[in-house]
Amino acid sequence: MIRSTLQPKALSGAQSSLSPIVLTHRDFALISALAHEEFGIELGPGKEQLVAARVGKLMRRLSFSSFREFYGHLQADRTGQCLTQLIDSLTTNHTSFFREQAHFAFLVQHVFPAWESSRPMRIWSAACSTGEEPYTIALIANEHFQSRRQPAPHILASDISTHALDTAQKGAYPAQRLQHALAPWLRKHLLRGEGQWDGWYRMRPEIMDMVEFRRINLIHPLPDIGRFDVIFCRNVMIYFSHQTQAQLVSRLAACLEPGGYLLVGHSETLTGIQHGLQHVQPAIYRKRGASK
Template identity: 35%
Template sequence: MNVGVEVVDQRFEFPFQNEHFEKLRGLVFEHTGITLGNEKKQLTYSRYSKRLRALGITDFNDYIDIIRSGDESEIPMFVSAITTNFTSFFRENHHFEFLVEEVARLLKTKQSIRIWSAGCSSGEEPYSMAMSLLHAIPGVETADVRILATDLDTEILAKAARGVYTDERFDGADKQIISPWIKRGRGDNTGLVLMHPAVRKMITYRQLNLLGPWPMKSPFDIIFCRNVVIYFSKDVQKTLFNRFSANQQKGAKLMIGHSENLAGVCDSYRLIGRTIYEKM
């Protein structure tokens, strides 16, 4: 037995040692703020071995050098490979029900309403927002109600902006809400669904790193940041929620994921509903 020599896991097509994992998770944190625990070694290998194959290289050190060099064509692929993009239409539906109530209330006193879907992934969240509002609030399509949808992953954002989904993505969704706002494909497009222009008009998609500069100037009335911060360290969470707070006025609302909470993270909000917070 050779003491101090790491045995390469035979499950790996490419040699992948602890030093590779440590370097990659450091780069992941640098570029995304996501903290990868030790249990994510296999996942990290799985995600980035695909990039090695795509680039035609066989050594993780070479790939790490590419990322460290700041390669503009590979960095987006590096980010896209590790970010998790699981989402669905009307996920945690109580948030969309509250959204409708809040926007209807705000429209009585405000001329413009700004909503932010932070970490929008492939678009199901902002489209669910828009369909809920269009269904429940008469005339909202002519009001100044805008949704900003941002994500770190440019590839998934492009998919969201196209607004095309497979029909089964809408399984379980309330047909009364969705039917007027989707167009089902025919012929070669059978099985595909295109979002209605009125829905798409309400949403602006932009690439944004939540840990980088924010170009937005107007405060947000409502922010959705759901199932995003679970990948961040507590220090990063504190920074992020304090920045959200700085971009909202008193009474503005914040929605987070069902497994997230602000206890010990940010004291600028008070809990008013199930994972629904109000800026104090």
């Protein structure tokens, strides 16, 4: 038995009398198989407690008291809504502005200055979570391209989590999310909330206009999204099996323009994956065929 140790907060009298949700090892195996099949996520041994807590929380929210009923509903639900809620509860959306700063320095020092085309650069943040990654790109790109009177890049930001995408699309963050060495720079470039928004910062309209959000599951064949000059696919492959990683990297490489860059998380490696990309520096790869 895997017991959810979660103590629900602020439950009503009726709900607070519910006993903790208990998942059997078979229940865990069913959820793991589903997460693998639908989202590529590997919930290996050691994740039982975490899964029990998160699935338990979701079951309470949806008012299920037995796993059997919940799983039955998950399978019968043709809208896919329950599956979406499951993935929202199982994924970790941890992110921050300027996370793994070396990548942003690389854009500013090498990629942006080399851009000579008259078309807008196309950048994809392929697991954008709550938006800090694509907005960091938009902020530094806006500063660079505006001063050179070049068109602002277009940024596609996608994730599988609708919950994370909802937050991202609002473009508003509490001040604590801006705690970073570059916080003073960020504060200067964001709009400071007033009144009921005191303590919050939001993106300026011109920054929001640079970013288009979309729900994309990276383990399925990609929709028709065109080609990109830079793809950020960071801190998501760690959840996938080696085979799923290899398939994803090959799809991403196919979506790169010649000379385009693929940026992965610094704890992720493409070692052992056939990708045909050139290794540029840690966690940065480039598709061959650039004119310079």
